[in-house]
Amino acid sequence: MAFKVLPAPSGKHRRPRRAALRTGTTLAGVAVLTAAGTFGATAATALSTPADAAPQAIEDIAFARAVDASDNLTDSLAAQAAAQHKAADETKRKAAEAKRKADEAKRLAEAAAKKAAAEAKAKAERIAEREAQARAARDEERRKLNSFVLPVDSGIGTGYKVPGSMWSSGYHTGVDFTASTGTPVHAVGAGTVVTAGFDSAYGNNVVIRHNDGIYTLCAHMSSLSVSVGQTVTTGEQIGLSGATGNVTGPHVHFEARTTAEYGSDIDPEAYLRSHGVSI
Template sequence: MAFTVLPAPSGKHRRPRRAALRTGTTLAGVAVLTAAGTFGATAATALSTPERAVVPNTIEDTSFARALDASEGLTNSLAAQAAAQHKAADETKRKAAEAKRKADEAKRVAQAAEAAKKKAAAEARIKAERAAEARAARAAEERRKLNSFVLPVDSGIGTGYKVPGSMWASGYHTGVDFTASTGTPVHAVGAGTVVTAGFDSAYGNNVVIRHSDGIYTLCAHMSSLSVSVGETVTTGQQIGLSGATGNVTGPHVHFEARTTADYGSDIDPVAYLRSHGVSI
């Protein structure tokens, strides 16, 4: 058996299937069926048509619109929540970055302070070491001056020690004579304290110095003196000028080394100077 597909009715007997608009209102274009005849004709046509006419459902349209509005509201709410979360995350990152910056700055300041502290300590240590070295150098110089000796005058020896002769009360020369013209500076052979400074008939103007090793030295026949009793002298300090005062035949410097400050306790003056490193 063959079937013939009849075309769908058109015109006023068939309404287009696009019935409802998303506005929640009744579809426009639907004719109001006022006459009973018209309604009957339309109903008969509809009964003979395979498809039923679509009648708009206002309630369903309104519910759908409300659902769409609710969906749109939910979407907006979720979007707002997402934006707030992004903003909070950005703020957290900003605060974390600021905290890190402050921590790095504090670390830098602490490192700078530690470096400055170490530098100051190093400079103080160097300064202390240099001061100690300077004190040690001064002390060494003082010891050198205290223990070092020089010639009374920079010249040679005329008459030596213990040369015999009737011109000396002891029967021999109790010291050595250094050649020097009048006015030649005479120096302390070593550091010490002046115990005699004045005139003696035989020695003329003379100075006796007690040294740290307990030995006394005498320089005699000077034209003038530069020190006084009780004065502390250093090695090489000028104590007077050479001359020809006292029992002499001409200008020179008579030099003695003694175990006491008194006459008669003499020892070899050349050997004494050599024992203190003086080349003579």
């Protein structure tokens, strides 16, 4: 390809033109070095400019095209940077969201564990309380079964085995507790009523078989509060004191026996003391 060379102007304009030419050439070279691939095409295009184009115009066209290519490259790089920033921001947002969800899951798990622990503790405490109440009830039941009391809260008038002709056996088979008519009479211990009724000598009387196999009798009562077959607890009222049967006045006759029948008597005071009763 041939270039048409224009005559160089004379006089003072000659050096500035060369300087301008060098300046333009330098700028074009910088543009080419900055974007080699793209600018190479631009330079080739500039070289293909018609031969009759002025050198200054050639330089201007090349420079303009280099600037456009540089702007396009800058825009492309800026777009890539923006996309990278956007992707980084999205990654950061997703990481923050994942962390938030993980923290929330951890908080919920800790709350659930704390609630479960509290419920387990409360349940264990309720079970322990019920067991303690059950033990207390059993202990109280055993206490009632094994504890004994006096038939009436009073002293003894006539003691055990005091001799006398007034008794068919020749001696007193029990002890007499002083009590006015109408005084409540209590079962000395837990057991089952085997006799509840009137007997000519004992009047209104109650015989109870206790859990240790010993029988006790309370006699001469004015009225009875229990019936045969009934179970009673320690201290439960079985009747009211009186003066029925073979007596000289109101009192409570109390006996301890190895059987329910007359003649199997044992020392009633010793029996009560053996069960912790103070007389």
